[in-house]
Amino acid sequence: MARQSPYPPELRRRAVRMVAEVRPDYPSEWSAMRAVAAKLGVTSTETVRSWVRRAEVDAGARPGTTTEESAELKRLKRENAELRRANEILKAAAGFFAAELDRPHTY
CATH class of the missing domain: 1.20.5 (Single alpha-helices involved in coiled-coils or other helix-helix interfaces)
Known part of the structure; x- marks a missing residue:
């Protein structure tokens, strides 16, 4: 059975929205993700990156399941x-x- 995430779904959605909003202010998407992770108290930038990628797949903007x-x-x-x-x-x-x-x- 999968381990329950310590981050609630609303925080995940908020992080994805914030990355999309602040992306133009940063030289790369990774730096925008790092800034959002720091603002929201997410321990790993990779966690935010996976949320963003999952949201892109779910929206049909990226191939995948x-x-x-x-x-x-x-x-x-x-x-x-x-x-x-x-x-x-x-x-x-x-x-x-x-x-x-x-x-x-x-x-």
Whole structure:
């Protein structure tokens, strides 16, 4: 299970907006991210960079798997595993009952 982030979603959205707003004031996007991270108390500039990249993917401005697609894929994988387990149980039960039918019965 994934570790819960110490940063709330609102802080993430705010950081992404701030980077977009202050980007023209800095010579590079990285320096804008560093300034925003310092203002918001985020320990790593890389954290802000990952939030910005994720927002770009979700907005369609950058190629990649969106957050919604990732969640749907995760849900489908979980459902697939559950169905495989159920199928194995049914196979075992079918084998058990088939063996029961092959036994000679004494009346």
